[in-house]
Amino acid sequence: MKLLVTGGAGYVGSVVASQLVEAGHETVVLDDLSKGHANAVPEGALLVEGSLLDEGFLRETLSGGFDGVLHFAALSLVAESVEQPERYYRNNVVGTLNLLEAMVETGVRRLVFSSTAAVYGEPEEVPIPETAPTRPTNPYGSSKLAVDGLIRDVARARGLCATSLRYFNVAGASGRFGEDHEPETHLIPIVLQAAAGTRESVKIFGTDYPTRDGTAVRDYIHIEDLGRAHLLALEASEPGEHRVYNLGNGSGFSVLQVIEVARKVAGVDIRAKEAPRRTGDPPELVASSDKIKTELGWKPEKPSLEAMISDAWAWMQDHPGGYE
Ligand SMILES: NC(=O)c1ccc[n+]([C@@H]2O[C@H](COP(=O)([O-])OP(=O)(O)OC[C@H]3O[C@@H](n4cnc5c(N)ncnc54)[C@H](O)[C@@H]3O)[C@@H](O)[C@H]2O)c1
Numbered sequence: 001m002k003l004l005v006t007g008g009a010g011y012v013g014s015v016v017a018s019q020l021v022e023a024g025h026e027t028v029v030l031d032d033l034s035k036g037h038a039n040a041v042p043e044g045a046l047l048v049e050g051s052l053l054d055e056g057f058l059r060e061t062l063s064g065g066f067d068g069v070l071h072f073a074a075l076s077l078v079a080e081s082v083e084q085p086e087r088y089y090r091n092n093v094v095g096t097l098n099l100l101e102a103m104v105e106t107g108v109r110r111l112v113f114s115s116t117a118a119v120y121g122e123p124e125e126v127p128i129p130e131t132a133p134t135r136p137t138n139p140y141g142s143s144k145l146a147v148d149g150l151i152r153d154v155a156r157a158r159g160l161c162a163t164s165l166r167y168f169n170v171a172g173a174s175g176r177f178g179e180d181h182e183p184e185t186h187l188i189p190i191v192l193q194a195a196a197g198t199r200e201s202v203k204i205f206g207t208d209y210p211t212r213d214g215t216a217v218r219d220y221i222h223i224e225d226l227g228r229a230h231l232l233a234l235e236a237s238e239p240g241e242h243r244v245y246n247l248g249n250g251s252g253f254s255v256l257q258v259i260e261v262a263r264k265v266a267g268v269d270i271r272a273k274e275a276p277r278r279t280g281d282p283p284e285l286v287a288s289s290d291k292i293k294t295e296l297g298w299k300p301e302k303p304s305l306e307a308m309i310s311d312a313w314a315w316m317q318d319h320p321g322g323y324e
């Protein structure tokens with residue numbers, strides 16, 4: 001297939017773009033490089049630089065006879081979304097509306113979208129099924145939930161074949177592709193920066209949660225396992241249909257457990273300091289991924305937290321300056 005990967009210069013998009021190239025698909029990356037890195041675009045994929053907010057550019061890019069779009073491009077920092085909600089809705093919601101309109105105009109039918117566990121907010125039950133109530137606790141999650149609804153409605157009206165994948169916490173690295181965010185807010189890279197000595201210590205946000213050790217619990221999924229789900233999702237849905245799948249391992253690890261495993265993997269001590277809870281953080285987010293397992297035959301091949309942290313650590317050792 002000929003596929004457009006929006007946000008393919010970012011962490012998840014670059015890994016999926018490389019998996020698509022490897023599977024023999026003609027792959028074009030669209031990215032404005034606001035957060036991503038030109039040299040994270042895999043060999044064999046073409047980079048076109050521009051924004052989802054530029055409608056003319058989108059139409060022109062999509063008019064090249066594409067079979068589908070994998071849509072990763074978004075702003076995704078929770079705290080920033082609280083400070084700048086307008087910017088998040090514009091980039092994530094208006095950007096996706098532009099993309100959908102350009103797809104309809106140019107006859108592109110298939111779409112896979114990066115949704116998030118953040119649409120569920122504070123869950124009533126864990127593991128969280130797709131049928132759980134959606135009550136996001138921050139503008140980032142609200143913008144992603146709005147996009148899920150937008151895609152559902154446009155798919156139905158225009159006969160698109162669409163899937164939203166709701167990722168839980170993505171972790172690890174894959175070959176020459178890894179996580180290089182500025183600023184970095186994700187727990188595992190922060191813990192590993194503390195192990196590498198590029199950060200003095202890691203703050204533990206909240207030690208009084210109602211969890212096994214008082215720290216927050218998350219479901220970490222290896223980026224290669226997450227990536228493979230996109231290739232399955234691409235061909236799953238029928239015209240007019242919008243499918244939604246959660247993607248996680250189904251087991252939760254606390255912040256303290258992550259730090260402990262990272263100490264073991266890196267073989268050094270990691271300084272950790274207790275800090276207040278981060279606003280909007282739920283105590284526990286663990287996925288039920290039964291639906292994608294049953295319907296698409298997906299299953300995680302690298303479920304161990306140690307494997308994820310080892311891969312992230314190896315990537316960091318090989319790329320001390322990230323992609324620069
Ligand atoms: N990393 C996670 O743990 C996680 C979890 C749940 C959901 N997600 C979602 O997955 C997707 C990818 O996440 P990531 O961690 O790779 O993020 P990332 O920031 O590394 O990648 C996003 C890419 O999109 C590009 N981009 C942003 N706005 C754009 C625009 N208007 N036009 C063109 N390009 C634009 C950025 O330059 C960047 O390269 C996002 O949609 C995110 O919300 C990520």
Ligand SMILES: O=c1ccn([C@@H]2O[C@H](COP(=O)(O)OP(=O)(O)O[C@H]3O[C@H](CO)[C@@H](O)[C@H](O)[C@H]3O)[C@@H](O)[C@H]2O)c(=O)[nH]1
Nearest residue numbers: 116117118168169185186187190203204205216255278281
């Ligand atoms: O320096 C840090 C960073 C994080 N945490 C904690 O570690 C956990 C994981 O945090 P983080 O890695 O930032 O991930 P989440 O906040 O769980 O959010 C991620 O996972 C969500 C889905 O679960 C996605 O929607 C988001 O885009 C993605 O950032 C949370 O309890 C944080 O409070 C710390 O204690 N110290």
